[in-house]
Amino acid sequence: MIPVSFDYARAGSLLEAARLAASTADGGVILAGGQSLLTDLKQRTKRPRLVIDIGAIPGLDTIELGAESLRIGAMVRQADVAQHHAVAQHFPLLAEVAAVAADPMVRRRGTLVGALCEADPAGDWVAASLALDGRVVGVGTSGDWEMELSNLLRGPRQTGLRAGDVAAAVVFPLTQRHRLMRYAKVEHPAIGWSVASVAAVVDIAADGRCSGAAIAVSGATAKPQRLPILESELTGRPLADQAHVGRVVDKALAGLTFRGDYYASESYRAALLAVLLRRILADLAGTVPENA
């Protein structure tokens, strides 16, 4: 298919991109990696007047490890996230996601920040970034902005971004580093999107008790989200107590809304997500060194 005709602008700075977007009647669209946008354009599900390419803006393609956080720029490709030493060292969860999200060609072009801004409920990066307490920072016509990821994700493919808001980076606080982390995913056989995903970050004390947990899900649920009930119920209890884990997983999922389609219904996704949660927590419990 052929997109509707649109203008193309290559922004020299984030502020320029923000001003271009704000001055376009329909707000335009931001082109970063383009792996969702170009499909939308081809299928005419997006019909923008203006496509604003942020690919040439200097400084967006870097990963910076600071004293308090890891910052991943808006043009950092998903494949590059997987390769980066600071990511591998502090946030192996992201490297794990980078191995299973979409396919290698999409990962070579697609960006992590772009995936977050797509807010696809079946995305991989959203679950991992939620579990890692990610914040998205950016530039708007009225200055810099910062948003908790949970605020950014408003609904299926809906974000809290306003016209003229351009994301610059995602920032992960280092408070999460050195914790145990895992990603588990069941994918749709046609398109590789998540049918159910779990990103789990836990601390396990020397006696095997969970001393802190951050657990996020996507794919199965109506929107990507943390599971606060599960996190609090796990804390203070031995992670290897599978009966307890099973009970609190069921409790945590009881109130959630699930997605369903021809391939996997709501009730199946709920059951599948419970299995993934139990397995990932058992796996994490098993990774505690025996002499710890």
Place this chain on the structure above:
Amino acid sequence: MMLAVQADQSTITTAAGLGAGEALHPLLTTFHEHHALQCGFCTPGILCAAADLLQQIPNPNERDVREGLRGNLCRCTGYQHIVEAVLDASRPVEANQSGDDGMSDGSPWKGRALPRFEDARFLTGRGRYVDDIVLPNQLYAVFVRSPHPYGRVQVNAAAARSMPGVVAAYTGSDLAELSDVPPNWVLPGTRPRGRPPMARASVRHVGESVAVVVAESLTAAVDASEEIETRYEALAHVLDQRAALAPGAPRVHEDLPDNQATVFRVGNGGFDDAAANADRTISFELSNQRVVPYAIEPRVVNADFNPATGKLTLHIPQQIPHMLRRMLASALKFPEHKLRVLSPDVGGGFGPKMHFYPEELVLSHISRQLCRPVKWTETRRENIVATTHGRDHVMNIDVAAQRDGTILALRIKSTANVGAYLSSMGSGVPTVNVALFALGIYAIPHAEVLIQCAYTHTTPVDAYRGAGRPEAAYVIERTIDRVAHELGLDPVEVRLRNMVRPEQLPYQQPVGALLDSGQYALALRDALGKVDYTKLRREQAEARSSGRLLGIGLATYTHTVGMGMAEQLARIGFDRGGFESALVRVHTDGKATILSGSHNHGQGHATTFAQIAADELGIPPQNIEVIQGDTDAVPMGTGTFNSRSIAVGGTAVKNAAARVAARMRRIAAHLTQSTPERIAFDGVLFRVTDTNASIPLADVARAAWTGQNLPRDIGIGLEETEFYHPTAMSSPYGTHVAVVEVDKETGEVAVHRYLALEDCGNVVNPLLARGQLHGGIAQGLGQALYEGAFYDAHGVPTDNPAIPRFDTTPHIETAFMTTPTATNPLGAKGIGEGSAVGAPPAIVNAAIDALWHLGVRALDMPLTPERVFGAIHASEGRARG
């Protein structure tokens, strides 16, 4: 995917670039040697992705390759040869000495695993598909299609006509003079309702066209297509065939109150008597779901009417070009001799590219009106809703058996969904092609098959790889396993007990099939030995004791191929010939051309037909060019379907080439004052065996084509045309073994092992035959595990029919047995469809084998995790209750 402007300042390497410069990329060599491409349509993309993969991971393992290339789809190869080629390219060149070098060693060319002669153009991005063809004054067409499964429609094209660049726009009422597209196979008793060229007042399936816009550019046509105004009055629709046949169902065609398209019954009866005397009677139901064939190249039409010559040229990817010419000429009321169908490189056929579609009729008509070429390239979404689907049966089975597994009688009642209209072979595929072959390789004394076909508000259903035979094999192979499980017997034992024995062949089954040749028990035992069946059963028991669910599934299938005999086709209402044509010409330089009425869309005829001719002519196959797909050049042909190319088309080549060879010997004898019996040919020189006289091939050919110094009465030339008309069909068969593991908690089915042992008679080219097996297995596996049309309640099929990918297709083991058939001079059966016939029952039988002890009985394709999960939980619920 990226915008071209994003590549500003970048270096772009295409497949053509991999072959440029000082050294060929090793992938080009290994893809060729491993037969890693068939239709070639997806090849450039896969090559580039693989070249990039090897840069990232210089020494990948199989998993790396499957993961790394998972974003590329291929529908032909089953991926395995591609994986092997990429792995091979990562190794030092010295290690690659496995392939056939193509040199003559005096042995027959048939049977040699020659890499394909036609590969080079596909490997360098120079394949020429219809969408690559842009003609002078080219116009572009875009169809507007119904989003509703049933309703009345009003269309207004006025606004679209006034859009910039638009040349014309047509609605159904503008095309009122065009007749419906008639089916080509009309079973006696059928009530045919052909596809309208364009919806007139009613739409009857999602995807039926309601308007077409023709413009100077594709962009203008797409833009204007959005300006077509439509008003629909939705009517109650019916999607399921059994619902359609129920009293009071919405009518698909207003004049057909019961929605029945046709009904077909075969067999010798006797089920009730047999059941009364049987130890056990077992009844169950299964479905063979509707699938989307999903060739990677969609349909394309470029219709080009030339008012100066009065000729209409249709560029179209087509499996049966001559048949299309006849059908289109007749529907268009256009002189057949002025209509030329050109089918160049075709990006995957699989059945749907042999049918006659409304778009061909409409665009030919429009080109005639506008006197300009009009091109339409189907979108993927259109491919899903407007190109024919496959399968779609719901079957009830009753089987009467003795305690020892002997089957006394079988009764099958099926309802099949033909869609909203009868496509070309729509009445024959779900009836004759299923019922006649429903007994597989078994000697079951009493059998009845009843098949009722219903119209529904869905896309028409027609032939798809196997075309009815997969449905037949699926039901009989599932039945055999069902009997085994119910009686507590090993599925191997039940198979051996009921198989037709070699001394019974040829064997006429009570449903009509004639099995010509086969060593069924030997093939089964050979396959079981290769997988060490006893050990597998032991592993299964051990796994089960530790809570893991392993299953072993068998399919010992057959299917009849090589259509066929005209008298029989006439009896079943199939308006086609069963013959195939070949013209073989040796040129003045001693090289040869074959013009063949078959059609290649990845099978490799340019190589296999050359091998067949080479053995007759004594000319190396590299010096023989195969031409197909041009109705002006090729003698009247029938085309490619029903795994008939080698058996029928290849035999035509063999016979024509043999006659040319005889002419060459006669001329050589004349020129050497000898006799033909004393002439031997070594590929260069004709020698007289008992003297030292000899004459070069080129001299013989020159004499033939100048007419100077020829034997009296022989006439000019080295050229013979054969219209080979088979007197019998043949039945390739095989044994497939699948080993699966089911995750009890998630319902996921993982294929741990897959072995296919095939006996298709003599094999012309084992390398290419293996590629056919892989591709068919991938399609069969896709149907078993992933694929479906998945209509929603609004009559809309899914966008994502889930065709297998690199990483969702397992490693496949293959083996061949050879039992030559006496039904044709090559002793060859067919290879194109068999593996797609065998794979679905093997995999589903394996899954049920893993779950039977839990109480799972019913499990339908595709085995999505949710279905399997649901079946496990339903049986656990029953066990608790």
